Amino acid sequence: TTIGNSVTSIESLAFYGCESLTEISVSSENADYSSENGVLFNKDKTKIVRYLEGKKDLSYSIPDSVTSIGDWAFENCTSLTSVTIPDSVTSIGFCAFSDCTSLTSVTIGSGVTSIGSSAFSNCTSLTSVTIPDSVTSIGIGAFYGCTSLASVTIPESVTAIDWFAFGYDEAENLIDNFKIYGKVGSEAERYADDNSIEFISIDGTPAKSFPDVSREDWYYSAAKYCLRNEYIKGYEDGRFGPANTIQRQDFVLILARIAGADLSAYEGQNGGFSDVQAGSYYASAVAWAKDTGVVNGFSADNFGVGTYISREQICIMLCRYLNGSVLGNADTILNAYPDGGNTSPWAKESVAWAVENGIIGNSYYLNPTGNAGRAEVAQIIYNMSNNGML
Structure with a gap:
């Protein structure tokens, strides 16, 4: 196929499905496009536009002039087994290598800063990928459906990893025994924890974990999130105690940690509650909560120390903390649940x-009046984080 000098625009999927087409030739007089070895580029060859799926080459090295790999550029190129991306490239576009089912390895140059959504999705033969420490973001489903990829090392430079980026097959199921290697406290650990994927530290610092929380537990990601951010700490023996209920003073202490409150300003105070012993581990947190309007106590001088906190009490404290207000009709919202009517009027x-x-x-x-367990509280906090409320 020859592209004449009058063509000014070519859509990303213009050659999709052309399995017998092996070469594109562009007129030298075309002001917008060029070609080299049958591959379509923009005029100055800084962007690769389309590598035809009909080409039968097993490997390809992208020219050093290229700075970006366009959307769908190599999509469905099933003959390619390896691709070398030079240091000149800074971005890899949407679905750039999607469905390259024979691709077994890819070398990403040290200039790449972003890997686009679905960039390598459904590369089912991919067993090895090296992500350089120049990369800062990895898009949605970037390596989704890469079922032969058993592990990946993610550098500390990566600060954003989107949904389904690693570790999922084409049916959105976790790939068995998939592992993520990275540094403790990094985005790599956050992604692994949020997706119940095994995380392995590469810097000698052991990842924080609870011995009584496994990746199969429904609250795993929530518990790991709270541990990672030190909102909920384990018992002295390291256990999380997922089924254990939480007392009111302990929830207030958790909320103070979430708020990043400076409790030193409340040392020696008890919030005016006679049942709060000044100097106790929770007293300054209670004083902070009273001062900021998060709690009022059961009465003017009774906080309720030692009383297990209910789910509706948690909602009240969180609503006050975030200055929330219901937008719809409260009764209508609650009546959507069989036990919504059990909610206390206040x-x-x-x-x-x-x-x-x-x-x-x-x-x-x-279950509004039921006591909240540690796993439930962790999930509530995690839900707030996922909804951008923290």
Whole structure:
């Protein structure tokens, strides 16, 4: 196929499905496009536009002039087994290498800063990929469906990894025994924890974990999130204690950690509650919560130390902390649940607000007056984080 000098625009999928087409030739007089060895580029060869799926070469080295790999540039090139991306390239576009089912290895140059969404999706033979420490972002499903990829090392430079980027097959199931290597506290660890993927530290610092929390537990990602951010700490023996209920003073301490409150300003205070012993491990947090309007206590001088906190009480504290207000009709929202009517009248607005914002209400029941376990509290905090509320 020869592209004449009058062509000014070629869509990304213009040659999709042309399995018998092996070469593109561009007129030297064309002001916008050029070609080299049958591959389509922009005029100055800084962007590779399309490598034809009909080409039968097993390997390809992208020229050093290229700075970006266009969307769909190599899509469905099933003959390629290896690709070398030079240091000159800074970005890899959407679906750039999607469905290159014979691709077994890819060398990404040290100039790449972003790997686009679905860039290597469904490269089912890919067994090795090296991500340089120039990369800062990895898009949605970048390596989705790469079922032969058993592990990946993600450098500390990466600060954003989007959904399904690694570790998932084409049906959105986790790939068995997939592992992520990286540094403790990095985005790599965050992604691994959020997706229940095994994380292995590469800097000698052991990753934080709870011995009584496994990746199969529904609260695994939430517990790891709270541990990683030191919102909920384990017991002295290291256990998380997922089923253990939380007392009111302990939840307030957790909330103070979330807020990043400077509790030194409240040392020696008890918030005016007679049942709060000044100097106790939780006293300054309670004083902070009272001062900021997060708590009022059971009465003017009774906080309720030692009382297990209910789910509706948590909703009230969170609503006050975030200055929330319900947008819809509280009764209508709560009546969508079989036990929504069990919500205490004084808690309806706050519980409805929590449901509206996806903080609670992900199951059939609300259980508003039930005591909250540590796993539930972790999940509530995690939901807030995922909803951009923290």
